[in-house]
Amino acid sequence: MTYKEAREYVEKAAKKGSILGLDNIERLMEQLGNPQNQLKVIHIAGTNGKGSTLAYLTNILKNAGYKVGRYISPAVFDYLEIFSINDVNMSEDDYAKYMDRIVSACNDIVGNGFEMPTAFEIETALAYLYFYSEECDVALIETGMGGDSDATNVVQNTIISIISSVSMDHMNFLGNTISEITHHKAGIIKENSVAICAGQNDETAKEIEDVIRQTAVKNHTVFVKVNQPQNIVYGNEETTFDYESIAYENIYENVVCENAGSEVWSQTKNECKGKASERERKTYHLTTKMCGVFQPYNASTAVETAVWLRKKGFHITDNNIISGISCAKWHGRFEKIKNHPAIYFDGGHNPDAAKLLAKSMEIYFTNKKIIYIIGVLADKDYDKILEITAGFAYAIITVTPKNVRALDGEELMLAAKKYHENVSNAENIDAAIKKAVHMSEKDDVIFIFGSLSYLKEAKEVCVKM
Numbered sequence: 001m002t003y004k005e006a007r008e009y010v011e012k013a014a015k016k017g018s019i020l021g022l023d024n025i026e027r028l029m030e031q032l033g034n035p036q037n038q039l040k041v042i043h044i045a046g047t048n049g050k051g052s053t054l055a056y057l058t059n060i061l062k063n064a065g066y067k068v069g070r071y072i073s074p075a076v077f078d079y080l081e082i083f084s085i086n087d088v089n090m091s092e093d094d095y096a097k098y099m100d101r102i103v104s105a106c107n108d109i110v111g112n113g114f115e116m117p118t119a120f121e122i123e124t125a126l127a128y129l130y131f132y133s134e135e136c137d138v139a140l141i142e143t144g145m146g147g148d149s150d151a152t153n154v155v156q157n158t159i160i161s162i163i164s165s166v167s168m169d170h171m172n173f174l175g176n177t178i179s180e181i182t183h184h185k186a187g188i189i190k191e192n193s194v195a196i197c198a199g200q201n202d203e204t205a206k207e208i209e210d211v212i213r214q215t216a217v218k219n220h221t222v223f224v225k226v227n228q229p230q231n232i233v234y235g236n237e238e239t240t241f242d243y244e245s246i247a248y249e250n251i252y253e254n255v256v257c258e259n260a261g262s263e264v265w266s267q268t269k270n271e272c273k274g275k276a277s278e279r280e281r282k283t284y285h286l287t288t289k290m291c292g293v294f295q296p297y298n299a300s301t302a303v304e305t306a307v308w309l310r311k312k313g314f315h316i317t318d319n320n321i322i323s324g325i326s327c328a329k330w331h332g333r334f335e336k337i338k339n340h341p342a343i344y345f346d347g348g349h350n351p352d353a354a355k356l357l358a359k360s361m362e363i364y365f366t367n368k369k370i371i372y373i374i375g376v377l378a379d380k381d382y383d384k385i386l387e388i389t390a391g392f393a394y395a396i397i398t399v400t401p402k403n404v405r406a407l408d409g410e411e412l413m414l415a416a417k418k419y420h421e422n423v424s425n426a427e428n429i430d431a432a433i434k435k436a437v438h439m440s441e442k443d444d445v446i447f448i449f450g451s452l453s454y455l456k457e458a459k460e461v462c463v464k465m
Contacts, residue, residue, distance in 0.1 A: 003092035006099035007079070014119035020149035025121045027114055029154050031105035032125060035132035036155040039069075039139045042305065043155065045147035045185040046164025048353050049198060049298045052290065052330045053164055054140045056302035060324030061138060061309075062086050064316045069131030069139040071124070071152070076332045076347065077456045083127050085134055098130050120144050124151040138314075148187020159312060160305055161189045161221075162196045164298070166208050167352035178204045179211055186215040194222045194308050198301040201352055226304045229296040234363050237289065241296040244283045245307050282307075284318065286325045292334035292346075293359045299325050332455050334360055338462050341440040343433075345459065347452035349380050354388040357449065361392045365445050371436045373458070374416070374450040375399040375429070378407040383415050385450065390419035395439060397432045398425045401454035429454055430461050437465070 001009075029036055042057070044050050051072055061068045068086055075082050083090035102125055110116050117125070124144075131139040138159070143150040166182050189195045195216040200208045209225060216223035232241040284303055288295050303321055310316045334346045334357075348357050361370065372393045376382040390396065396416050400409040413425040426432035436446045448458050 001096050001100040001103065003096045006096045006103075009099065009103060010119050010122055013116065013122055016116070016118050018120060018145070019118050020146065022149065022151070022154055024109075024115055024117045025124060025151040025154045027109050028102075028105055028117050028121060028125045029128065031108055032101065032129055036128035037157060038132055039128065039155070040137065041139050041141055041155050041158045042160050042162065042309075043141050043143070043152065043158045043188045044162040044164060045143040045150070045188045046162075046198065047167045047181075047185075047350060048348075048356070049164040049294060049301070050142050052295060052298040052333055053162065053198070053301045053305075054142060055290075055330040056288075056299050056325055056328045057140060057305055058087060058324075059328040060302060060306045060316065060321050061314075063324040063327070064314065064320040066137040066314070067135065069127070069134070069136035070142075071127035071131075071139070072142045073120070073123075073144050074452060076452050077459065082123065083130055085131070085136060090130060094130065095126075098126055098133065101129065102126055118151075121151045124154070128155070143185070143188065146181075146184040146187070148184050150188075153188055156190070158188070158190050158193055160194045160196060160308060162198065162301060162305060163188075163212050164198045164301065165200060165294075165352065167201060167204075167350055178207055182208045182211040183215070186212045189215050189219050189221055191219045191221060193219075194224060194312075195219075196301060196305050196308065197223065197225045199226055199228060199297045201355075224304060224308065226297075226301050229300045232296050234293065236291075236364065238287050239291070239296060240285070240287050241299075242283050242285055243296075243300045243303050245304055282318075284321060286322060288325055288328065290328060290330055290333070291336065291360070291364065292356065293363060294356045295334075299328075332452060337459060338446075338465070340442040341437065341444040341446055343446045343448065343462055345455050346447070346449040347455060348449050349376065349385075349451050351381055351384040351388060354385040358389050358392060361389075361447070365392070369394045369441070369444040371440060371444065371446050372396045373399060373426075373429070373432045373436055373446065373448040374412065375401040375409065375454050376407050376412060376450040377401070377403060377405040377453065379405060380407075380451070382407060382412060382450070383418075386416050386419050390416060393420060393422075394444075395422040395424075395436075396420050397435055398423065399429050399432045399454065401429075401451050402457065403451070403453040406451075406453070429458050433458065433461050433465075 058068050070084050080089040141152050143152050197212045213223045229241040229243050306316050332347050398409040398412040409425045416423040
């Protein structure tokens with residue numbers, strides 16, 4: 001099978017759309033010998049911050065000498081970026097080689113009268129097979145949507161489950177309340193493991209944390225609430241901050257420890273072993289080159305995960321953690337790709353992401369003229385996104401992303417006019433960027449956001465400028 005043939009096979013499967021549930025993926029993985037259960041897996045679910053958190057964690061583990069597989073979705077700039085080992089994308093030859101085995105397994109499944117797996121199920125199976133066959137020391141796996149019924153949840157054992165920031169998204173699949181959505185995402189938490197809960201939106205934090213904590217306790221699993229980063233100093237080139245964790249020593253049975261850095265729960269103990277002041281505290285002085293007000297929080301989640309991995313036998317030094325945070329990169333998230341005028345990309349596509357973008361603009365673009373280029377998918381809460389972000393813009397240019405789920409740019413323009421008077425629509429991303437550059441001066445900012453689905457095309461246009 002060639003790479004082209006393999007891609008065509010997956011694209012044909014993609015026409016089926018998405019189907020939640022584990023029956024198909026379980027049959028497929030059984031045909032492949034269940035390689036996912038031979039891996040050491042760190043599983044992450046959530047609405048925002050998953051990719052950045054895994055980028056930090058990849059570099060921490062890589063810095064410690066481990067071979068790290070990472071599976072993410074969706075692809076933004078290169079299809080094969082969804083499968084990587086030590087930050088190197090899967091090759092076309094490897095894709096074709098491993099897809100050959102996947103196709104054979106799918107044929108057996110269909111031949112036995114069962115339903116053909118979906119594209120996401122095929123890609124998930126490919127990721128697990130690839131990481132196992134290439135002898136990865138650890139696999140970092142990002143859910144596609146939700147958690148409990150997501151194909152990635154076919155894995156039976158995980159070292160650590162991470163729940164990143166949770167907000168309202170995919171309501172037609174996951175429910176109409178934050179508790180329902182969190183319940184689905186917390187479904188990745190397995191028995192006798194560790195569940196890491198990232199910092200949450202202040203308005204819904206307690207509700208989200210309660211669901212995750214209750215799920216962890218039900219599964220006899222330690223619940224760890226990530227501490228807040230402190231002393232954050234934002235800069236255009238790098239951000240510095242402190243993260244305080246506790247160097248836990250055989251105290252997995254802890255419950256809440258006041259002022260103890262991270263909050264740790266389990267079902268087996270009702271009080272802390274000693275006061276927080278009696279324990280060894282560890283403050284990490286960290287630097288990230290990834291921009292955005294949200295990055296110290298994503299990095300803190302990765303640091304806390306690394307601390308708990310160390311308790312599980314991984315040889316991770318403090319220098320590995322510090323260096324891993326410092327060298328991490330994640331493309332398409334508040335990423336600067338051009339100067340004079342400055343052009344930034346961001347894949348933020350829901351209201352909580354928009355709130356963080358608004359805060360970032362306040363900090364990074366003070367007294368700057370900002371021109372937005374926005375394209376969104378029709379199933380997103382674009383009206384709320386516009387309400388949150390429109391006030392920072394000098395002008396807004398809308399576009400229609402090349403995606404079957406895209407909202408027409410004209411319709412988005414009408415929605416934007418409720419919040420801003422200087423709004424226009426462009427026929428395509430090329431025209432939008434040229435229009436934005438024409439109305440810009442060298443110290444202005446062009447900010448392209450709203451959906452990940454058109455960032456690749458936008459980057460190609462900018463590179464040619």
